[in-house]
Amino acid sequence: MSEPVRLTAWVHGFVQGVGFRWWTRARALELGLVGYASNQRDGRVLVVAEGDRESLERLLELLRSGTTPGTVDLVVDSWDAARGDLSGFVER
Template identity: 65%
Template sequence: MQGVGFRWWARSRALELGLTGLARNLPDKRVLVVAEGPRSSAEKLLDLLKSGTTPGHVSDVAVQWGEATGGLTGFEEQ
């Protein structure tokens, strides 16, 4: 999924929803997205990631919910 603007797109959607976090390329060509904020906003981002409207082709979205650590500021592309 790398090289198609996906991290930028995910970052833009997350910021629009008031989320903090990161979008990072992984060595195996997948992208990790971590987002913190209100659950409803995180669910909206998840819906967008699954929507089929992302840059590139998303074949699977693995989800793991956890407690917010509060250590993230802004939304970084890494």
């Protein structure tokens, strides 16, 4: 099994007030990931997740799939080593 990694994804579009964070949480839990989805003041949603790279890449594909609640215009992602400071997956 590969080392866990951290995905940070900034989701742009109409993604607040439409169930986007709940949907993201459900997909992340299905994939066995830990982390959070958080509304930002500027209208974006910040998704931070840790787990195996393959599952995180699948989450990123889902965020970009066009099947999310609301409308995703752009997802900007970055990758880092896992910090191990997350548990469960929550909406913030």
